[in-house]
Amino acid sequence: MRAAGPTPDRPLPAGRARRSELATPASSERMCAKAPQSGADLVFLDLEDACAPVVKESARGIAVAALTGQDWGRTLRAVRINGLDTVWCHDDIIEIVTGAREALDVIIVPKVRRARDVWWVDVLLTQLERKLGLARPIALEVLVEEAEGLANAAEIARASDRLEAIIFGAGDLSVSLHARVDGNFDPVGPYPGGFWHYARVQILAAARAAGIAAIDAPHPAYRDTNGYLGSARQAALLGFDGKWAIHPSQVPLANDVFTPTPAEIAAAEEITALYRDAEAGGTGAVGHDGRLVDAAHVRLAANVLAKAAGTG
Incomplete structure (x- = not known):
C-alpha cells in the first residue's frame, strides 16, 4: 500500500509519457507486428475484450512473441489481462510474465472494483519477479469501469506502488450505471452539460491525489476525427495525461492534443x-x-x- 501521497505542489505524475495508449488485439499477429511503428507512447496487447473466448489462451503466446521479438523503441509494452473474476486471469499473468520477462513494462487490470483487486495482482507479480529473478518491477495500470470502482477510485489509486495510471472506462461503466448511450458512449438524448464530467473528475482527482497518471476513455468511432479530437481536448483541459486509441490513426491525434504547444x-x-x-x-x-x-x-x-x- 502507498505509505503517503504526493505533496500538494507536485506538478505531474513522475514517470513515463502516456499521451496515447493504443489497443491491439493480442490474437492478431499482423496487428501486433504493426503496433511498434504506431508512434504511441504505450501499446497494450489486449487479451480481454479484443479476444474471443476460444482464442484467449492461444493469444498469450502471440503476445509474448510480439513483446520479445520486435524492436519497440521508446514505446511502453503492455498487456491487458482478463478480469480477476474470469478463468483466464491467473494464467494470463503467469504465462505473459514468465514468457516476456523484461520485455513487459506494464500490466493493465480491467474492471477494478476495490483496492484489494490491485493488491492481488501486486502480490502475484512480486512472487513471479522473485522466482524469475527479474531486474525491475512490472508496473500496473487499472481500469475504472464499474460503479463500485468509481465509488472506490481514491483507494484504488493508492493501492500499490506499482500503479502508474488509472484509466476511465466509459464503455463498461455505461453498462454498470445502466446509462442510455449509443455505441460511442454518448447519451441518446439531450443532456444538460458534460455527460461524463462527474466520472472523469472523480478519476482525475483520485489519480492526482495518488500522484499517478489519468488516462481518458476510448472513442470507438475511429473514423470520426473531429469527435475524437473534441473528446481528447475536453479531457486535456480537465488535466488528463492521455487517451486511449483503438485505431493507429487516433495515435497522432492524442499525441498532439496532450503535448503542450510551443x-x-x-x-x-x-x-x-x-x-x-x-x-x-x-x-x-x-x-x-x-x-x-x-x-x-x-x-x-x-x-x-x-x-x-x-x-x-
Whole structure:
C-alpha cells in the first residue's frame, strides 16, 4: 500500500509519457507486428475484450512473441489481462510474465472494483519477479469501469506502488450505471452539460491525489476525427495525461492534443522567470499583461513544463 501521497505542489505524475495508449488485439499477429511503428507512447496487447473466448489462451503466446521479438523503441509494452473474476486471469499473468520477462513494462487490470483487486495482482507479480529473478518491477495500470470502482477510485489509486495510471472506462461503466448511450458512449438524448464530467473528475482527482497518471476513455468511432479530437481536448483541459486509441490513426491525434504547444511552453517559461525575479526582490506577486501572477500561476506553469519535458 502507498505509505503517503504526493505533496500538494507536485506538478505531474513522475514517470513515463502516456499521451496515447493504443489497443491491439493480442490474437492478431499482423496487428501486433504493426503496433511498434504506431508512434504511441504505450501499446497494450489486449487479451480481454479484443479476444474471443476460444482464442484467449492461444493469444498469450502471440503476445509474448510480439513483446520479445520486435524492436519497440521508446514505446511502453503492455498487456491487458482478463478480469480477476474470469478463468483466464491467473494464467494470463503467469504465462505473459514468465514468457516476456523484461520485455513487459506494464500490466493493465480491467474492471477494478476495490483496492484489494490491485493488491492481488501486486502480490502475484512480486512472487513471479522473485522466482524469475527479474531486474525491475512490472508496473500496473487499472481500469475504472464499474460503479463500485468509481465509488472506490481514491483507494484504488493508492493501492500499490506499482500503479502508474488509472484509466476511465466509459464503455463498461455505461453498462454498470445502466446509462442510455449509443455505441460511442454518448447519451441518446439531450443532456444538460458534460455527460461524463462527474466520472472523469472523480478519476482525475483520485489519480492526482495518488500522484499517478489519468488516462481518458476510448472513442470507438475511429473514423470520426473531429469527435475524437473534441473528446481528447475536453479531457486535456480537465488535466488528463492521455487517451486511449483503438485505431493507429487516433495515435497522432492524442499525441498532439496532450503535448503542450510551443506557445504554452513559452508562456510558462516567461511567467516562471518573471515570478522568480520578483521573488528574489522580496515580492510575492507581479503584474503581467494586466493580470496578477502569483505562486499558483507558477505551479500551473510547472505543470506545463513538466509535461513538455516528459513528452520531448
